[in-house]
Every structure is written in structure tokens, then in C-alpha cells.
Amino acid sequence: MDIQIHYRPAHSLAQVNLNANEMIRAESGAMVSHTRNIAVEAAAKNPNEGGLGSRLLKGLKRMALGGESFFTNTYTAQGGPGHVTLAPSLTGDMVVHPLQGEQLVIQGSSYVAAPDSVAIDTNFQGFKGFFSGESLFFLTATGNGPVLLNAFGAIETIDLNGEMIVDTGHLVAFTGGINYTVEKASKGLISSFLSGEGLVLKMAGQGRLYIQSRNPNEYGATVGAMLPPRAG
Template identity: 40%
Template sequence: MQATVEFDPSYSLLTIDLSPGESIKAEPGAMVAQQSVVMATGMSGSGGLFGGIRRMMGGESFFVNTFTAEATGGWVSLAPPAPGDVGSFSLEPGTNLFLQSSSFLASTGNVQIDSQFQGFRGFFSGESLFFIRAYAQQGTGTVYYNSYGAIKEVAVTPGQELVVDTGHLVAFTDDVEYSIGKVGGIRSLIAGGEGLVMKFRGSGTVWIQTRNLASLAEKLNPFLPKRGQ
């Protein structure tokens, strides 16, 4: 299996070349084009019906499409719904990658997708109450994630705190811890335009995106037609 990303970072297209019998799982609606592959639709990840409901609450689809190459091999091209970048992360057995809702694009067949409840931290963050959790059950797997805008990888080092606006988070490894807080005092929270942030500590990696979809929606809202007008 070979992966190629074209037209990044603004309008990224992920193309997966599959050997005979190889499979790739992807979010419904992500396919742009394909050749010599068979598509099947089923529930994503583990946990049965309740697991599917949890994944929906995490911003992921209840179903997932699996593309399997025919006897001669094939390829499938995938793209995220918003203009932005596509990245990948190699998952070793026993490790997890946590993604913000809607950041999951695709994964190899041995990667499972679940969700993890954030508790009250998610409620106060203004984002989803759930993170998407990706993990490999057998062998090394690969998960492909997308962003709105470009992606930047930032290292979290011991003794240093990384502060990220909640709307700019893409993903983070499971060896960092986070809390929800604010930048500055109450006046900054109300009038500073930054809102709540996530504060990461430990030793790991965080991926951030250069644009915020919620901020764009807020900017466009005054120009949208109102009901009854």
C-alpha cells in the first residue's frame, strides 16, 4: 500500500495505491475517484450499536466505507470536506491517537475507531464532548487525518506547557495530558477574542490547524439570510 498526497496544503487529495486484496477504510463521502476496487459499507470500529452511537456523538459517521483492491490491484482517491491539509500517523500496537471531531479521514484495515468522552472538560471547551480515538489491534497501522487549513506538528516537552485554541486542534498522542483553561483574565476571555484554550503537558505531539471553521461560520453568519426574511 502506497499513499500520495497532492495539492497540499489548501486542497489536498489523498491517493492510496492498493495491492491485490489490500483494503483501506474511509469516512463516507470522502471518495473522489477509484479504479479496480470494491466498496463495502459497514459499522466503523468496535462496540457494536452502542459503539456506533458513541462515534456519532464524537462527530464521526456511524458507518465506514472499506475499499478493497481487485485481483489486479487498484487505487482510490480521498478528500476531506473542507479545504485543507492531509496528514498521517503510524500507530504501534498499544498506542492511541486522539482526533478532534471530523478530523478522521481514513485508516488501514487494522485500525479501529472509537470515541472517548471528555467529561465536563469537553462541555466547557465549546467543542465536541467526545474525541475520536484511533488504535491498532494487530500490527502497525496508519491513520490519515485532515484539517481546515494547513497542519503544523508541535512537540510537547516536559516542563513546558503548550496552549492551543480549542478550534485549532486536530489531534494529539496519548502521552500528553490536557486541561481546559483561559488565556489571561476574565476581561481577556470576554473581550480578547480568544475564548477557551487547551493546555497540554507531558512528552508527546500535538497537531494544530491554521484555520478555524467555527470562526469562519461566525464571520459569514451576518451575511446569511434569516428565517422569515
């Protein structure tokens, strides 16, 4: 399997080249095109989550709390090599993280695709997620294989060894050697909110960190304020 990313960073498109009988599992709605010999099948998020009832309950949990789609599509090359192209719903960059046995923690809307050798699950953030103003759930990817991620804007890749402060709306993903805590942007709570930052994430440890150059929530609020009110 080979994944090539074109038109970076503003309008990225990933071309997943599959050998015969290879497959990629992608978020519902990510497909742009595929060759004629690609077989497409819709399935629950993670085929390793047990029976249909178990997958249904876990999928509904992710829909309600994580903002994810319930179904993914699998694309399998039959009778020879083929390819499928994938793109995110928002304008921005894409990157491939080569997962090699470690854990990758992904902000829910940044996951695009991975092969079946990578297991995707949710990781409850508890009150940290609530107070950060972001989703209560991250995705976690474990196993071996390429994980395709997307961002709003450009992606910055940081090999962290120590600490870094990241705005909550700019986090894309980080490897398992990194932990995070939610903190005020400045010493006082009022001054933190007056600064426009509010709460931030202190990322600490050693590993790889991906951040995005634009905040989709702030962008939506800015554009939304410019739109005329909807007719009643």
C-alpha cells in the first residue's frame, strides 16, 4: 500500500494505491474516486469490536459524544492493483502517520483512513475534554500501518521532547508518549478569556505532535457572524 498526497496544503487529495486484495478503511463521505476494480463495502467503525450489537452500541456512543460518523467504507482492490482517492470535508492539509506499534491519539474529526491492521477506538477525556471546550472523545489508533489524517489549514509536525502549549482548537493528533493537561492561557481566569485564548493544552513528554494552522470553530464563528439571518 502506498499513499500519495497531492495539492498540499490548501486542497489536499490522498491517492491510496492498493495491491491486489489490499484494503483501506475510510470515513464515510471521504471518497472522491476509485478505479473500476475497487470493491466498496460499508461497515461499522471497527470490525474488531465484537458482534453486531456491540459495534452498534459503540458506534452510537461515538456519534452522540464524539461527533463521528457511525459507518466507514472499506475499499478492496480485486483482480489486480487499483487506487482510491480520499479528501476531507474541510479545506486543508493531509498527512500520513506511519504507525509502528505505538498509540496515536487523534482529534475526532481529523481521522480519515487506515488499513485493517490498525484498530480504531475512542478514548474518554473526562472533565478535561469538557473544560477544554472540545469534544469529549479522542480516537485512538493502535497497531501497524499508515494512518491518514487531515487538518483545517496546514499541518505542522513537531517531534516533541519536553513541553509545548497548544490551543485546544489547533490539536490534530499526538503519539502515546505525550500526555496533556488543560490549563488557563494566562495566570488569571478573566485575563485568560480576555486574551482570546481561554483554556489551552499543555502537551508534555516525548513523541510526535501534529497541529493545524487554523481553528475550525473560530472560522465558523467568524463566517457565521457575517451571514444574513435565516428566514423564519
